Amino acid sequence: AQKITQTQPGMFVQEKEAVTLDCTYDTSDQSYGLFWYKQPSSGEMIFLIYQGSYDEQNATEGRYSLNFQKARKSANLVISASQLGDSAMYFCAMSLRENYGGATNKLIFGTGTLLAVQP
Amino acid sequence: DGGITQSPKYLFRKEGQNVTLSCEQNLNHDAMYWYRQDPGQGLRLIYYSQIVNDFQKGDIAEGYSVSREKKESFPLTVTSAQKNPTAFYLCASRWSGVQPQHFGDGTRLSIL
Numbered sequence A: 001a002q003k004i005t006q007t008q009p010g011m012f013v014q015e016k017e018a019v020t021l022d023c024t025y026d027t028s029d030q031s032y033g034l035f036w037y038k039q040p041s042s043g044e045m046i047f048l049i050y051q052g053s054y055d056e057q058n059a060t061e062g063r064y065s066l067n068f069q070k071a072r073k074s075a076n077l078v079i080s081a082s083q084l085g086d087s088a089m090y091f092c093a094m095s096l097r098e099n100y101g102g103a104t105n106k107l108i109f110g111t112g113t114l115l116a117v118q119p
Numbered sequence B: 001d002g003g004i005t006q007s008p009k010y011l012f013r014k015e016g017q018n019v020t021l022s023c024e025q026n027l028n029h030d031a032m033y034w035y036r037q038d039p040g041q042g043l044r045l046i047y048y049s050q051i052v053n054d055f056q057k058g059d060i061a062e063g064y065s066v067s068r069e070k071k072e073s074f075p076l077t078v079t080s081a082q083k084n085p086t087a088f089y090l091c092a093s094r095w096s097g098v099q100p101q102h103f104g105d106g107t108r109l110s111i112l
Helices: none
Strands: A003-005 A010-014 A019-021 A024-026 A032-039 A046-052 A064-069 A074-079 A088-096 A106-109 A113-118 B004-007 B010-013 B019-025 B031-037 B043-049 B064-066 B076-078 B087-094 B107-111
Touching (some): A010 A019, A024 A074, A032 A064, A032 A074, A046 A074, A074 A088, B004 B087, B019 B031, B019 B087, B019 B107, B043 B064
Parallel strands (some): A010 A113, B010 B107
Antiparallel strands (some): A019 A074, A032 A046, A032 A088, A064 A074, A088 A106, A088 A113, B004 B019, B031 B087, B064 B076, B087 B107
16 A cells, blocks of 8 residues: 655754755556655645665755665655744655556645654 | 645534545645644544545544645545544645655544
8 A cells, every 4th residue: 555654753854954854655557656744733745755766876856865775765844044933743645656648646645753853 | 835735724513414524735736635643643544635536544534524626735534424523634735756745734523
């Protein structure tokens, strides 16, 4: 069964330090995508970073990087130089391809990690 | 500015009522999605649509209905058959390929 697991319900980090948010996934598909989203207390979901299953290099977007270890089925998010504005819920998600006019891109979400950045 | 607009931001429903949540996008995206989020949980897929006049059930479609008469619009109706409708509802859209889904600001639905 396809599943995303985020084992850290909550984390603290000091401002300006780096933090790693864990994500493991389970799928039998060979082609899939992994996403990280940020959800502030206001509720909107903000896309952060994407990694394709065939991408050989780890994705990076500014202060965000995705540590992709395919054999271990993990896709951890690394935030460098944490800022107070990084305090939010973070969700890992996986997209699945289906034979319906191309990629359906249905997303399966983990339960999230609440990150609190301390000054 | 291009984006996804969900309305209303807050919605209250009486027992036995149907209510409709609006989702409009001006991003020219083909695919649109509805998710439900319960407290402390991730998002679960209700319905999705790849093209106009077509849509598919997601993982928790019971008690919900949708329509996709226009590319820009994908309204969600929460029917009286949905026994536990109190939740945060998020609409998303996507261009194609490996493009990420972009989300609206959500509608918070509560039962009176």
